[in-house]
Amino acid sequence: MSEDNPYYPTYGAALTDWAAKTPDQVALRYGERTTDYKTYDRHATQIANGLAAMGLKKGDRVAxxxxxxxxxxxxxxxxxxxxxxFIPIIWRLAPKEVEFILQDSGAGVLFVEPEFADQLPFDGNTILTDDSFDEWRDAQSDAAVxxxxxxxDGLLQLYTSGTTGxxxxxxxxxxxxxxxxxxxxxHNIYWYCADAGDTMIFAMPYGHIAGVGTALGAVLGGQxxxxxxxFDPAQLIADVEKYRVKWLFLVPAALGIMxxxxDAENADFSSVKGLTYGASPIPLDMLKEGVERLKCDFAQLYGLxxxxxxxxxxxxxDHKPENIQGREHVMKSAGKPMPGVEVRIMDEDLNALPAGQTGEVAIRSDAVMLGYWNRPEENDKAMIGDxxxxxxDAGMLDEEGYLYIQDRIKDMIITGGENVYPAQVESAVYGHPDIADIAVIGVPDDKWGEAVKAVVVAKPGSNLTEEDVIAYAKGQIAGFKCPKTVDFIDALPRNPSGKILRRxxxxxYWEGKERAVN
Structure with a gap:
């Protein structure tokens, strides 16, 4: 790699380099607080030494x-x-879900914002991230780690809902x-590698790779x-104007809200060079409005x-109106593989399929995870060798190499950028005393892409209502996972082995749609 574009083996190495090259440049801006690169570097060292002083060692988990x-x-x-x-936990999770993550990970310490402290059952070390965090950090040694x-080595452990619940x-x-x-x-993929000193807004949830990945990634380029x-549309618009922001990442639902x-009507978006979005394709009407208002480059990102x-x-x-004419189908794709990424479409026997045929999407890249924590069977299923x-995901590659996501083999629902697995919702709601059987599916939703729907078989003689089911779910799992609507039927369709036929x-609900996902 060139001197201008070095490969950093670790994020700590990247921070050290930028602290040496641009010590006084702003690295982090949060409200009225700013942190330059030399201070950011010192704080990271103090935190590392503080964690070690607690008795934590390399490889231990920090939540x-x-x-x-x-x-x-x-x-x-x-x-x-x-x-x-590092384990950033999605703050919208229910206490039971958070408790499972803390136990499963074996976290040695939990840092928690004061407003959430009373919700969390944790017997280990706990540090509040208010002003006392600064006092704790600044009391630590700044000697080189x-x-x-x-x-x-492991960097992040992010929890996703599983097919088992x-x-x-x-x-x-x-x-x-x-x-x-x-x-x-x-390869000049400029929309995915901002230049040193460029400003970018980080507003997506921290417990997701799109959140913590963006936060950590800024240090690789000295941004x-x-x-x-x-996410607050008014604050986002105001900061774009105030700090002449160059780069934004939003899910399409958030872009639509913005x-x-x-405030968007007369806002000055002239500083914005590019907007990347993910979780779902962008509706053409929204794209046209976005291009007209922001007058910047748009790029779609697909990943896991x-x-x-x-x-x-x-x-x-592929987003520019002059290039879309006659090629509207490309806008329905996820795009092409990034440099260093290989994509294969496989049949049920894991054989590669030719262009134009639908099968399971497989990825080979240096980006692929180390594995699932303490889940050998899940690893064996997902990591298939070489x-x-x-x-x-079920998808198809066309002759030009564009990937089209057609459906989800895992039944996962993506609603407003959040991943929801039906099995977890079903397991949580099944405990209601008036529910005899339940299936959870994703249905089209104009605002959020997909919405969670429960299909319920009520016990004979009960007076179960949609409101009852939704209220019960809210006591068990995070709000974004709860059903938004409930249908009642006499019996769920199942195959001979008893598996629910979700499709x-x-x-x-998907009749007339070109694909079975949004």
């Missing part, structure tokens, strides 16, 4: 529960420098994330990260937690 902040970003970098594995951290920890290494930037620069506690906000995020991208050229990973349940 965080809260929203986005400069402190949470520093914490991730400090854990990385100590060779520990001596722990040797390797490119292939239990969350599973996706373990990602430093190299999974750091190897991409030099390749992107080499200025403007941190929003959560464009519909009154298991691939450290993006591995496929639909480029800005570096290939099964995504669980049969879903079919009426």
């Amino acid at each position: 965080y529960f809260g929203k986005n902040s400069d402190r949470s970003v520093e914490l991730a970098m400090g854990a990385a420098r100590a060779g520990m594995v 001596t722990t040797a951290v390797d490119a292939h 239990l969350p599973k920890g996706v373990v990602l290494s430093h190299h999974n994330g750091t190897h991409f930037r030099p390749l992107m620069k080499q 200025e990260l403007i941190i929003h506690r959560e 464009l519909a906000h009154p 937690t298991e691939t450290f995020g993006t591995v496929i991208s639909l480029s800005p050229d 570096g290939w990973f099964r995504t669980g 049969e349940l879903r079919a009426p």
Whole structure:
């Protein structure tokens, strides 16, 4: 790799380099607080030494529960420098779900925002991320960390809902994330590798790879990260104007909310060079409105937690109105593989299929995870040898190499950028005393892409209502996983072995759609 586009084996190495090259440049901006690169570097070292002083060692787990902040970003970098594995937990999860993650991961310490502290059952070390966090951090040594951290050491452990109903920890290494930037620069994938000093807003949830991945990724290129506690369209619009922001990442639902906000009508978006989006394709009408309002490049990103995020991208050229004419079908694709990424479409026997045929999408890349934490059977299913990973998405490659996602083999629902597995919802709701049987499916939703629907068989003689089912679910699982609507039927369709035929349940809702996912 060139001197201008170095490969950093670890995120800590990247921070050290930028602290030396641009010590006074703003690295993190959160409200009125700013942190320059030399201070960011010192804070990461102090946090690493503070974690070690607690008795934690390389490879131990450091958990965080809260929203986005400069402190949470520093914490991730400090854990990385100590060779520990950082676990940002989605703050919208229900207490039972959080308790499972803390137990499953064996976290040695939990950092938590004060507003959530009373919700969490945790017997280990707990540190609040208010002003007391700064006092704790600043009391630690800033002597150089001596722990040797390797490119292939664990960096993140992100929990995704599993097909069995239990969350599973996706373990990602430093190299999974750091190897991409030099390749992107080499191939001029400019929308995925901002230049040094560029400003970008981080407003997506921290517990997702799109959140924590963005936060950590900014340090690879020496960017200025403007941190929003959560997505707020008014704040986003105001900060774009105030700080002349160049780069944005939003899910299409958030983009639609931003464009519909009154402040957007007369906003100055002239500084924005590019907007990337993911989780679902963008409706053509929204794209046209976005291009007209922002007058910037748009690019779609497709990826999974298991691939450290993006591995496929639909480029800005494929979004430009003059290039879309007569090629509207390309806008319905996820795009083409990024440099260093191979894609294969497989049949049920894991044989490669030719262009034009639908099968399971498999990915081979240095971005593919180390594996699922303590889930050997899940690893055996997903990691099929020779570096290939099964995504669980059904897709098709065309003759030009564009990937089209057609359906989900795993039954996963994506609603507003959040992943929901039916099995977890069914397991949580099945405990209602008036429910005899239940199936959960994803149905089309204009705002969120997909919405969670429960199809319920009520016990004879009960007076179960839609409101009863939804209220019960809210006491068991995170709100975004709860059914938004409920249908009642006499019996669920099942195959001879008793498996619920979800596709049969879903079919009426997706009739007339070109694909069975949004």
